[in-house]
Amino acid sequence: MASHSANLWVLLGLGLAGIIIMTKKLKKAIREDFGAFIEKLQLLPPPQPAPPKAPHPLTGLTFAVSDLFDIEGYVTGFGQPDWARTHEVASRTCPVVLTLVEGGATCVGKTVVDELAYSINGENKHYGAPTNPAAHARISGGSSSGAAVAVAANLVDFSLGVDTVGGVRVPSAYCGTIGFRSSYGAVSHAGIIPLSTSLDAVGWCAKDPNILRRVGHILLQLPFAPQRNPRQIFIADDCFQLSRIPRDRVVEVVIKSTEKLFGRQVLKHESLESYFNSKVPSLKEFQGKKANGEIRTSSMRLLANVMQFIRRHEFQLNHGEWINSVKPALDPAISTEIQEKIELTDTEIENCKAIRNDMRLALNSLLKDDGILVIPTTAYLPPKLGSKEIMSEDYQNSTYSLLSIASISGCCQVTVPLGYHDKCPISVSFIVRQGGDRFLLDTVQTMYPSLQEQADLLAKGKVSSNRTVSQxxxxxxxxxxxxxxxxxxxxxxxxxxxxxxxxxxxxxxxxxxxxxxxxxxxxxxxxxxxxxxxxxxxxxxxxxxxxxxxxxxxxxxxxxxxxxxxxxxxxxxxxxxxxxxxxxxxxxxxx
Structure with missing residues (x-):
């Protein structure tokens, strides 16, 4: 009897040990790729040219691509298993990926995107939510969630995504990487699943501003030109009023860095609300359907609405037939919005085009060739996983208001990490006129070390002065x-x-x-x-x-x-x- 009990305890012990070992292995597997990849692969660059020719400009770098880019021999999955099931493997690799591989970089896999790339949350019920390496209990942001996570976790040197209403900017901000949205039309969209034809822009993220710039020069096919310093840096004061992140942790960092590098005379302050009211008259004329039946008097809120209408309308034009025929099992969180029929009249479509043109002209007039607009990337710190905060009206309105500026105007934008607040990554965004991609990439490379230095100094100073907060x-x-x-x-x-x-x-x-x-x-x-x-x-x-x-x-x-x-x-x-x-x-x- 005693021997039987002893054997039982031995078996239980072995069983528990096995469970512990398997759990550790599972956790290790999750930690290794943070749930970023949906498929591993390898596209190798061509052999290096013989001397005296220079080596390929991206030699030694690895990258991943969001599951929106075609790669020969693989199904482009669009974050949706029914889409992957009903589509054939790609017959060719999209030009953007080929350009990077031919430039010397190695593609190592496809990364997770939000379902149909329609969310900015980074949670996909079919493939899971990639773990945010910078804040494990927080969402990673989307739609190119896996792309930002792969960079933040040091799994690749850079990654590619598509930014329609923030698909690269948001996950970059939430994961603490540098994220770049190129000017509308600056990079080819061939071989990429279209989301919203007039809003889509190819984007990429990296931890190193030099890598971000090198990738940009290859994708944008930029010839050599002397670097220019900004002559005016505009702080959008009213945009920072939308943010829940302490103003001094962002604005003061930019101000001190600008003063150190370029002098105080470069700094200007601007109210975008007032500026858009005077320079974008078509906003007042737009009479489309308003969210929740509420008429937005704020030009920033109205911009967010216009962006949402355009995205939904063009998404349905691109994919409505497939959704209606296949009837995929969509996440309830996005199915209602995607499937709600939006039929803009010819007049409303013309109004949207007028708003886009007016926005582009207004920002070109403000920024010219060497001006930078400074805004928060997002209004909130990354919300907690499963939080209802992401569905709140204020979160949606304030976040999309900020994201709509570049999306509607077609300008390029970069989000730059500035350390942490409440154990979460924080960032700032710079916007320049459409077509000013080189200028923006150069400026980020110049300012990045100073921005990090000032962010560190401010964080340390804040810690030491927390006990003596002024009245x-x-x-x-x-x-x-x-x-x-x-x-x-x-x-x-x-x-x-x-x-x-x-x-x-x-x-x-x-x-x-x-x-x-x-x-x-x-x-x-x-x-x-x-x-x-x-x-x-x-x-x-x-x-x-x-x-x-x-x-x-x-x-x-x-x-x-x-x-x-x-x-x-x-x-x-x-x-x-x-x-x-x-x-x-x-x-x-x-x-």
């Missing part, structure tokens, strides 16, 4: 919490946070004005009027405070005073439609 900083934190509560329609909670900010810094007009907005939502008009008056006393040019006080006074029956507030708002901002309509309405009724 002004604490007030800003409380205000941001109030803004978030306001967006979530938690008016009383927002008032509490704004009141906390006012206690810490009572000389900031914005805090009073924001609290007044929350009071208005609760119908507390006397409190709203008092806060607006305080804000105006602190800042005579605070247009929002005049508008909000005018609204409060109108509700209190002080019509003459309300009209005066609306009229003064018009003096400060003559094109403000809300002030104009309110003043005219009250004038007709009460005068």
């Amino acid at each position: 002004e900083q604490s007030a800003e934190i409380a205000k941001e919490k109030g803004n978030q509560a306001f967006k979530e329609k938690q008016w009383q909670k927002a008032i509490g946070f704004y009141s906390e900010a006012i206690k810490l810094n009572g000389n900031n007009a914005t805090y009073y004005s924001n609290r007044a907005a929350a009071y208005l939502e609760l119908g507390s008009f006397l409190q709203a009027e008092a806060d607006c008056t305080k804000a105006i006393n602190l800042d005579k040019k605070n247009v929002k405070s005049y508008l909000r006080r005018g609204t409060a006074r109108e509700m209190l029956g002080y019509y003459k005073e309300a009209i005066e507030d609306f009229r003064y708002a018009l003096v400060l901002e003559p094109t403000n439609k809300r002030a104009s309509l309110s003043a005219e309405r009250l004038r007709k009724v009460f005068q």
Whole structure:
């Protein structure tokens, strides 16, 4: 009996040992490629030319391609098993991949993309979510998720993807790599599955700016030319207001790096909202279907909507017939959007074309040949795996607003990592005019060491000063919490946070004005009027405070005073439609 028990324990021990060994092997296998690859292969470069000819420019480099690029003898899978099942193997390798191989690089595999490359999340229910090497509990971003993961995990030197609405920029930002979206039409799309014909751009990512530049010179077929420094670097202040990442961790890094390399006179500040309102008149004319039935008054939000409409419309033109005939098992998260029929009228299509042309002209006019626009790549840190945050309206709106600038205009954009915040990668993006790819690649190579140096210095300085956060900083934190509560329609909670900010810094007009907005939502008009008056006393040019006080006074029956507030708002901002309509309405009724 004792012998039988001993044998049983031996068997149990061996079984547990086997399970532990298998688990370790499985974990090791996952760690080795981070789930980045869908298929391993090898395309070898041609032999090196004999001396005295120079070796191939990409000799010794390895790369991977998203599963959107044709490679002879392999099915291009499009992140969807039903697509792979219903399509033949490619009869030839796409020119982009051939160019890189002939340039001396070795292609080692195809990487995972989001299903039908239609998401920016990096989660594919059929092939799994590649593990983000920079933050394992966070999403890697998409659609070219595996491409960025392969680079971040040092599995390849660079990788290729397609950027339609952020497919290369987002995963690069979330995984901490440098990601480049080329100018629309700058790189051939032959042999690549089309997503949205007028938005698609070939992109690539790398960890080394020199490799990024070398790859760009090969793909763009750039002849030698002297390098130019930027003459103007525009900080898009309102874009950074959309970001949940601390402004100083990004903007201050760019400012200090620019001052060190090019001098402070190069720096400019710009409000893109105001600029686009004046330079892109076709935005006002676009009357397409609005998301959730809501009309966006913001030009940035409207740009995001236009981009989404174009993508959906052109995706259906390219692949709607296949979806309707095969009826693939799509992820519910994207099936509704993909299958919802969008039929843009001829007028709306012409409006979209006009917006694209106007955007291109507007950015060309602002940036010229040697200007750079600085914006956040994304509005959020990479969300946690399985988080509902990625489906929230604010995440979608703010992220797509930022991504739409380059996608709609056709400009080139690069995302540059700037270290970590809350143990997650953070980044900044540079945009230059369409066709300025060489200038952007050269500038990134020049600025990259300085940007990393400043990011490190700021991070170390922030750690040492965390214990002595100033009252002004604490007030800003409380205000941001109030803004978030306001967006979530938690008016009383927002008032509490704004009141906390006012206690810490009572000389900031914005805090009073924001609290007044929350009071208005609760119908507390006397409190709203008092806060607006305080804000105006602190800042005579605070247009929002005049508008909000005018609204409060109108509700209190002080019509003459309300009209005066609306009229003064018009003096400060003559094109403000809300002030104009309110003043005219009250004038007709009460005068």
